[in-house]
Amino acid sequence: MSALDQMYQQVILDHAKFPHGRGLPEGDEGATAVAVAPHPGCGISHQVNPTCGDEITLRVDVSRAGGVAVVDDVRWEGQGCSISQASASVLHDLVIGQDLATVDRLSATFHELMSSRGAGLDDEAAEDLLGDAVAFTGSSKFPARIKCALLGWAALSDALILSGAREE
Amino acid sequence: MSVTTDGLTSAELAAVRADFPLLARTLRDGRPLVYLDSGATAQKPEVVIDAEQDFYVQRNAAVHRGAHQLAEEATEAFEDARGKVARFVGVDADELVWAKNATEGINLVAYAMGNASAGRGGAAARRFALGPGDEIVVTEAEHHANLVPWQELAFRTGATLRWLGLDDEGRIRLDELDTVVTERTRVLAFTHASNVTGAVTPVEPLVARAHEVGALVVLDACQSVPHLPVDLHALGVDFAAFSGHKMYGPTGVGALYGRRELLEALPPFLTGGSMVEIVTMTETTFLPPPQRFEAGTQMVAQAVALGVAADYLAELGMANVAAHEHHVAGRLLEAVASVPGVRLIGPHDARDRLATVSFVVDGVHAHDVGAVLDDKGVAVRVGHHCAQPVHRRFGIAATSRASAGVYTTDDEVEAFREALSGVRAFFGLEGDR
Numbered sequence: 001m002s003a004l005d006q007m008y009q010q011v012i013l014d015h016a017k018f019p020h021g022r023g024l025p026e027g028d029e030g031a032t033a034v035a036v037a038p039h040p041g042c043g044i045s046h047q048v049n050p051t052c053g054d055e056i057t058l059r060v061d062v063s064r065a066g067g068v069a070v071v072d073d074v075r076w077e078g079q080g081c082s083i084s085q086a087s088a089s090v091l092h093d094l095v096i097g098q099d100l101a102t103v104d105r106l107s108a109t110f111h112e113l114m115s116s117r118g119a120g121l122d123d124e125a126a127e128d129l130l131g132d133a134v135a136f137t138g139s140s141k142f143p144a145r146i147k148c149a150l151l152g153w154a155a156l157s158d159a160l161i162l163s164g165a166r167e168e
Numbered sequence: 169m170s171v172t173t174d175g176l177t178s179a180e181l182a183a184v185r186a187d188f189p190l191l192a193r194t195l196r197d198g199r200p201l202v203y204l205d206s207g208a209t210a211q212k213p214e215v216v217i218d219a220e221q222d223f224y225v226q227r228n229a230a231v232h233r234g235a236h237q238l239a240e241e242a243t244e245a246f247e248d249a250r251g252k253v254a255r256f257v258g259v260d261a262d263e264l265v266w267a268k269n270a271t272e273g274i275n276l277v278a279y280a281m282g283n284a285s286a287g288r289g290g291a292a293a294r295r296f297a298l299g300p301g302d303e304i305v306v307t308e309a310e311h312h313a314n315l316v317p318w319q320e321l322a323f324r325t326g327a328t329l330r331w332l333g334l335d336d337e338g339r340i341r342l343d344e345l346d347t348v349v350t351e352r353t354r355v356l357a358f359t360h361a362s363n364v365t366g367a368v369t370p371v372e373p374l375v376a377r378a379h380e381v382g383a384l385v386v387l388d389a390c391q392s393v394p395h396l397p398v399d400l401h402a403l404g405v406d407f408a409a410f411s412g413h414k415m416y417g418p419t420g421v422g423a424l425y426g427r428r429e430l431l432e433a434l435p436p437f438l439t440g441g442s443m444v445e446i447v448t449m450t451e452t453t454f455l456p457p458p459q460r461f462e463a464g465t466q467m468v469a470q471a472v473a474l475g476v477a478a479d480y481l482a483e484l485g486m487a488n489v490a491a492h493e494h495h496v497a498g499r500l501l502e503a504v505a506s507v508p509g510v511r512l513i514g515p516h517d518a519r520d521r522l523a524t525v526s527f528v529v530d531g532v533h534a535h536d537v538g539a540v541l542d543d544k545g546v547a548v549r550v551g552h553h554c555a556q557p558v559h560r561r562f563g564i565a566a567t568s569r570a571s572a573g574v575y576t577t578d579d580e581v582e583a584f585r586e587a588l589s590g591v592r593a594f595f596g597l598e599g600d601r
Binding site: 002003004007008013017051052053054055079080081082083142144145148 | 540
């Protein structure tokens with residue numbers, strides 16, 4: 001497989017074409033990181049990739065059940081390349097229903113994958129955890145595209161802080 | 169000799185390409201390089217690479233000081249280079265200030281004007297002082313380097329920033345000139361050629377209007393100096409900045425031209441060593457220009473090599489270079505027009521435009537376009553090209569840009585067209601192939 005086909009695996013092209021979680025509830029679009037979220041447990045973050053102007057606004061809703069904070073929903077809106085759009089779509093599928101400890105583990109593992117310069121993780125359990133996100137291994141070979149893949153994750157990390165879910 | 173392209177014969181073009189060692193390298197999978205990113209930075213001819221090395225091998229010493237032979241030779245090489253670059257753009261050597269790049273050159277003017285606004289430079293510098301009620305005019309076509317320094321100067325002085333808009337082909341709206349540039353305008357800063365649309369600005373009416381209202385003209389000549397014959401005295405601009413690395417010279421060096429009487433009256437920007445006369449514990453007097461604006465150790469080897477780059481272009485003849493690139497511009501425009509689902513951002517005909525061609529591919533983000541072209545060995549730039557307002561004007565966030573140089577061939581344009589025609593199919597979009 002060429003380096004290009006490794007980057008644009010079918011699963012990425014599919015997510016880019018039919019993204020999951022895309023579309024913010026009315027009123028959130030264009031919200032900035034400092035915007036007041038509609039209710040406690042909700043965080044909204046706007047992130048920009050300054051090298052290409054790609055943007056994402058991501059909203060996370062977190063609830064607390066039995067002392068554990070869980071991601072109830074992720075919605076996002078953005079414009080960008082297929083890598084950034086597909087990554088946000090995969091993120092949506094991965095984190096909904098997960099507690100924050102799992103979300104943090106997913107984020108750390110995905111960052112590790114994107115630092116692997118195309119080598120992958122050499123850790124079956126970690127790759128199982130990432131599911132579809134393993135398809136981004138090919139993008140990690142292209143330094144200019146790593147930020148694209150991480151844009152949604154940066155927005156999630158910021159949105160979780162703004163949601164207040166980490167303070168409780 | 170057979171003439172296959174306007175301006176350069178095929179033999180001349182082959183000889184030019186042989187001057188640039190990097191053009192011969194191959195990429196992944198042994199693919200030949202098709203370098204269409206000269207608008208970002210140009211490749212370097214061997215004479216330039218050698219000149220920089222030769223300076224270190226033969227002549228390296230501190231310039232403008234030291235009583236030894238090496239220092240004299242280094243100073244001579246440094247000042248000779250100033251003369252060559254100055255002559256290349258039609259100005260006198262003492263009107264040319266070295267800067268690390270065009271960005272620094274423009275900031276030099278903006279910060280020096282800020283210093284004048286704060287009262288520095290005495291009575292002579294009062295002509296540069298800005299305050300509330302004064303206006304700085306730019307255009308929507310500007311690279312961030314000729315926009316942000318003026319925004320900041322306006323914030324520091326209380327002056328107001330205004331701008332000329334662009335028409336649907338990306339040309340500056342001259343019909344707005346008389347209403348936007350008024351008696352309140354103190355500075356008119358604009359690009360000689362857009363690094364996104366490739367449109368070349370008609371300098372004359374802008375200079376005429378600016379001088380009619382007593383405003384200073386600052387020209388961003390980054391994209392024009394490497395590609396067109398440029399005579400800054402004939403253009404009548406007051407200041408102009410350009411970079412070395414886009415004109416086949418090294419990185420780390422650029423130049424600012426200032427009309428002599430203006431440089432003489434302008435207070436310094438960066439201060440410190442090499443730009444002073446008498447220094448006491450409380451105050452300092454400054455050297456005349458250009459040294460007044462060259463604080464600290466300069467990029468001597470790079471300046472020397474830039475002088476060689478200017479000579480290289482002068483020997484080719486800028487009229488020939490421009491004619492060749494005009495031909496390439498026509499080919500690039502044809503290539504972009506021939507591929508379904510590709511939309512040009514900029515003038516549609518090759519008149520008064522550079523061989524810098526930006527476009528969007530329907531349904532495919534610029535980053536993805538660049539990746540597919542790269543896979544075929546075709547190097548283009550993707551993104552906003554440090555000109556976000558231009559993109560916002562056209563309702564887009566990013567474009568892909570093919571930009572040629574003196575060494576670009578018809579075969580390369582054909583390789584670009586071929587690669588571009590496969591982009592939409594790669595992403596499963598219909599309408600081509």
